[in-house]
Amino acid sequence: MQSERIDSRALIQRLKLEPHPEGGFFRETYRANGNVTREGEGALRSASTAIYFLLCDGAHSAWHRIRSDEVWHFYAGDPLDVHVLDAKGMLVTHRLGNALDHEDAVFQAVVKAGDWFAAVCRDANGAALVGCTVAPGFEFSEFELAAPGVLEARYPQHRELIARFGHKT
Template sequence: MRAQELIESLGLEPHPEGGYFRRIYTSPHGLATESGERPTATSIYYLMTDAQPCGRLHRNRSDILHFFLEGDLVEYQLLDPDGGRSVRPLGGAEERHLLVPGGWWKASLLPEGSRYALVAEVVTPGFDFADHEFAREQDLPLDHRPALRPFLG
């Protein structure tokens, strides 16, 4: 019930990774990157619900700071460029913020018993879909494929 209230009150729309989102800020200042001009920062609300508890595995060129706003625990599956895998909690009595460096694969999951999680994300340099990539099985190290297969979408 609270998740639906947030979707309506915050004007959230379906996100290609799963869940719901709305961009809430785009910096008016530009920054030249190897991929072209980007805003210095962008920010979104991102909502996961128990109806869509899994966010697809993807990576961005930019760093992303995640800030827990309300709801239940969400877990992030992370895979660094060297193939190291970790699971990081966000929310509840756990961590209130999480940095995912540019170039790292990430996926999100509401564990069993979690109903929803509302997160704010700040991307720097700012987000552009040209800098975003969804994972394919062949992108992943062989030893992590079984654990990450559910996040491939």
């Protein structure tokens, strides 16, 4: 079944999205008033945050990691793949999309805290609007883009995939 096409430029304006450092466009839509602390830390964090995230025009979300769990939610457009590498080098790819239209897709996928991940639309000319919910809440101070060559050296069995979704400077 054909996915509903997204007018990326109109959606960027309508949702007031801005370029994200990892690629794509985003806007924070929610930051909990309540705070939590991580076990063993004293720093307060919002209990949860949420964003809209749009991948379009051949862009990808470059390899990065954060210190909180992140739940990805599919909203509209084409399926995308969320590639996740855990500390042991195990690779899992979640196909995020409309599960009613795409048998191999799911509406939600979880990336565990500390795992490296990257995302890309299955169709290079496609666009996908998703949401990401992070708990404890997202802080840019805990966002880490993979340095060139570091992941390839650590996980040589996934070198080709890692190189495809590196950060574009």
